[in-house]
Amino acid sequence: MLPESVDSILDWLAQTGLAGADEASLVRGFSQRCIAAGCLLSGGLVIIDTLHPLYEGRALIWEEDPGANFRDNEFQPIRNDDANWESWQRNPFFHMLRDGETYMRCRLVDGETLGYPQLEELRVAGQTDHLAVVHRLRDAPSVEDADGFYARWTTAAPQGFSDPDIDALKRLTTQLALALRLAAQTRLANTLVETYLGRDPGRRVLQGGIVRGRVEKISAVLWFSDLTGYTRLSEEVPWDQMISLLNDYAEAVIGSVHDAGGDVLKLIGDGVLAIFSGPDLKDASMAAMTAGRALGQKLRDLSDRRAAEGLPTANVHLGVHFGDVYYGNIGSPDRLDFTVVGPAVNEVSRIAAMCHSVDRRILCSSEFISLLPEEERTDFVSVGRFALRGVGSAKHLYTLDPAILQNR
Structure with a gap:
């Protein structure tokens, strides 16, 4: 991606985030603009932990394939006595969060999966390159209690991502995380106010009452x-x-x-x-x-x-x-x-x-x-x-x- 394209996407993220766009609109718009700028994304996964009475966080899954549905799912907390805990421990995000790593690139076209089952599945599915990004949102004494922002970008381009594309995605994903956190906190405010005050009182309070x-x-x-x-x-x-x-x-x-x-x-x-x-x-x-x-x-x-x-x-x-x-x-x-x-x-x-x-x-x-x-x-x-x-x-x-x- 050219520097001017990166700047344009950064401006769009700032303006759209401040305008109150929801998480799904931000992830879709971000992915489409990256492709238009020459970064051949074929898939993306974005997860953001949040404070919610019922859910641990929200996962948004985007795929370039027009036949694939955009998925927007809320998920339950994963604890070390859950059935899903073992799978979470084999996830690259878990190790990045535990070890304090921010970025992990794996050139799948070269067989770089580092032993992670999820990355091997991506390679078998035809993906050639992978970039994972993790930002801690709240420190905690244990990994299962930490809140974070997680993103995974993949491409099926024969040579994978270019190095400039990787640099651009790192910079852009940080700004995407900021916009998504603002959207998540706005949605959370709506949820908490209506949950604790009631639906109509909640709406009135959020409108300035x-x-x-x-x-x-x-x-x-x-x-x-x-x-x-x-x-x-x-x-x-x-x-x-x-x-x-x-x-x-x-x-x-x-x-x-x-x-x-x-x-x-x-x-x-x-x-x-x-x-x-x-x-x-x-x-x-x-x-x-x-x-x-x-x-x-x-x-x-x-x-x-x-x-x-x-x-x-x-x-x-x-x-x-x-x-x-x-x-x-x-x-x-x-x-x-x-x-x-x-x-x-x-x-x-x-x-x-x-x-x-x-x-x-x-x-x-x-x-x-x-x-x-x-x-x-x-x-x-x-x-x-x-x-x-x-x-x-x-x-x-x-x-x-x-x-x-x-x-x-």
């Missing part, structure tokens, strides 16, 4: 659910099993809310606070109904599975309400929470708490029932008026007709 005291008044359907008999369960169930139980039931609740278009705002011990909102409040009420029905099925399936495995089971109490709330940033300058506050939030938690007193799994306020289409209201029956703790006026509460609930 971080000013303390900036709230808006909205009308929303409010959902509060918690585990039935949590105190008893926590005393009777071993804590390793209790954590599993909490996770299983939280997944059932949160999945039901999210699938129906709601937003989970808080996990409070075993409790879940969520809202359903939007321009059409009848749609919001029906979304809450959809979530409730889905939760019922998920709970039945979950209890069957856990009982079959000899694990403790539980049930969920659910309170549903409708009212005005203040939605936004509340807290101190150095510790904010994007949440909802207002009397309706207190009321929905008290409604859920009444489930135990009246022996009902679901209780809904008259305000929520009034939102529902007429044909949906017939599924509910009144359980009476109740004075709720900390609420100034009694609430008329409804539950699903027991005959209907039994069939769901």
Whole structure:
């Protein structure tokens, strides 16, 4: 590659990275521009470790062959007791990371595979040259805990890479690593903010909604659910099993809310606070109904599975309400929470708490029932008026007709 071509690709990486391009666009664009500049790439593998609740990192695989699909995969951590650990130990990247090497070139056309099975596979497949690049992103006491950026470029050109191409790829790959790290951290920020704050609050925060005291008044359907008999369960169930139980039931609740278009705002011990909102409040009420029905099925399936495995089971109490709330940033300058506050939030938690007193799994306020289409209201029956703790006026509460609930 000519120096001016290298400079052009460097400029493109800087501009595209700053513009917020994703990892796949960066790897595709980089590979295509290298080929256009005369570096005959035939394949590339890029891996970047990242902080994620579920995944160790992301692998992007590009091939020049038009018939090959671009692959973009997230992968699980590899630990020294995993089945894949032995294969990882035979990978050139492992040895480069362990030994602090940044570059490894193997002229496959000359049979230089250094005993690595992966390189022998590339040679047999017709690749003639190989360049691996490793940059540590975070030091750690052991190889399995270190975070890194890894890249592998190959060519099938008869004479392999030229020395100027190797020099250019080394320089360019470092800039690609920087752009990819920026893209990965941006994606990670989106994931973490939405995971810990909720989907809609996360979007609002990332769009600049971080000013303390900036709230808006909205009308929303409010959902509060918690585990039935949590105190008893926590005393009777071993804590390793209790954590599993909490996770299983939280997944059932949160999945039901999210699938129906709601937003989970808080996990409070075993409790879940969520809202359903939007321009059409009848749609919001029906979304809450959809979530409730889905939760019922998920709970039945979950209890069957856990009982079959000899694990403790539980049930969920659910309170549903409708009212005005203040939605936004509340807290101190150095510790904010994007949440909802207002009397309706207190009321929905008290409604859920009444489930135990009246022996009902679901209780809904008259305000929520009034939102529902007429044909949906017939599924509910009144359980009476109740004075709720900390609420100034009694609430008329409804539950699903027991005959209907039994069939769901």
